[in-house]
Amino acid sequence: MTDFHHPALLYCRDAEYVAGVTAFVRSAVNDDNPVLIAVPGANLDLLRAALTDLGDRVDFADMAVAGRNPGRILPSVLLRFAAEHPGRRVSIVGEPIWRDRTPMEYPACAVHEALINAAFAGRDAAILCPYDVGQLDPSVIADAWSTHPTMIEDGALRDSHRYADPVATAAALNRPIPPPPAEAESLVYEKTVAAVRCFVRRHAAAHLPEDRAEELVLAASEVAANTVEHTSGRGRVTVWTEPGLIACHFEDSGHLTDPLAGRVAPADIRHRGYGLVLTNELCDLVRIHSSPSGTTVRLHKLR
Incomplete structure (x- = not known):
């Protein structure tokens, strides 16, 4: 037993x-x-x-x-x-x-x-x-x-x-995630994550070594892909810097109902649910707050 x-x-x-x-x-x-x-x-x-x-x-x-x-x-x-x-x-x-x-x-x-x-x-x-x-x-x-x-x-x-x-x-x-700074630059996206990759890469390249910048781009792409695949609306990504880190903040209309999403790896990396596990691997902090009114995800990468 x-x-x-x-x-x-x-x-x-x-x-x-x-x-x-x-x-x-x-x-x-x-x-x-x-x-x-x-x-x-x-x-x-x-x-x-x-x-x-x-x-x-x-x-x-x-x-x-x-x-x-x-x-x-x-x-x-x-x-x-x-x-x-x-x-x-x-x-x-x-x-x-x-x-x-x-x-x-x-x-x-x-x-x-x-x-x-x-x-x-x-x-x-x-x-x-x-x-x-x-x-x-x-x-x-x-x-x-x-x-x-x-x-x-x-x-x-x-x-x-x-x-x-x-x-x-x-x-x-799991407390609500604070909103991004009012002056931070945002991008609204839908149907494709290509624009998110370009947007995050432009910001990350200015503050991170190339390999770490690309890790943040990949993590952001995984989060944006969930918006595209699992919601009917649009998503918004906001990027800014704080002392010692760069932050990416995502908002969409989806509701993530699995409390262990991103914390238990699926048996096969091809299975649904691996994207958030990968995001956790790539980032120095991942905060997720979800309710029926929408989901917020915050990614941090240390500089």
């Missing part, structure tokens, strides 16, 4: 962090489970130093790189690791939220934490998510009680009194 566990570890000091995570890891290794630790840089160094005796029995990934875009964590980190070990229980430490996450990034992180429960339902896995209560805003910790069925607080495991249906929780945490 499969058994999925998704606790949050609340910690406030390095020693508490290392003790809680290494206890989880050593227990998993003793049970002969494949283990992945995906946490941001400085914490990764702490855990590597504390687990040197385990050698290659633990895989490590820098979440600040692999999970820079929160929408990439489920398909490219967590589910990929599980797929690499078919028929075995996997144990993962995933820390997607840290102090330097921006207000634009945070809702995507919170939605990710909620949707882990839907994506891993019925799977034989354990995913431990550490939260630094000394560095994170209290509202972030409050959200963790909503997105995790169990919590580890002061060394004790307890049920979360706020945990509820993960899809409903994800929808509640």
Whole structure:
């Protein structure tokens, strides 16, 4: 019988962090489970130093790189690791939220934490998510009680009194995306994505290296293709720069009803749904907010 566990570890000091995570890891290794630790840089160094005796029995990934875009964590980190070990229980430490996450990034992180429960339902896995209560805003910790069925607080495991249906929780945490700057340049498109490619390429080429510019063009093309294929109206794309990044903002009349769209890869890249997975791979942030009145998508590419 499969058994999925998704606790949050609340910690406030390095020693508490290392003790809680290494206890989880050593227990998993003793049970002969494949283990992945995906946490941001400085914490990764702490855990590597504390687990040197385990050698290659633990895989490590820098979440600040692999999970820079929160929408990439489920398909490219967590589910990929599980797929690499078919028929075995996997144990993962995933820390997607840290102090330097921006207000634009945070809702995507919170939605990710909620949707882990839907994506891993019925799977034989354990995913431990550490939260630094000394560095994170209290509202972030409050959200963790909503997105995790169990919590580890002061060394004790307890049920979360706020945990509820993960899809409903994800929808509640997915805040509307702010509108683009009034002075930003926009393009209205319909029936074809060729004009979108040219428009985004013109802006991206002025601010990004050629390879990264073309990645943004491809991601924008995938988003625009969804408008053309799945809506009867027109779409609008707006492009502008902010300190350190270039942003593409899409609006159309469609309604995206699958909460896991872009976060669970289809079995074959030719299948419908791969475009948003690819978009998550190509961008440093993807925010999607959809309702019956329309869909907004925000893409960020760091400069």
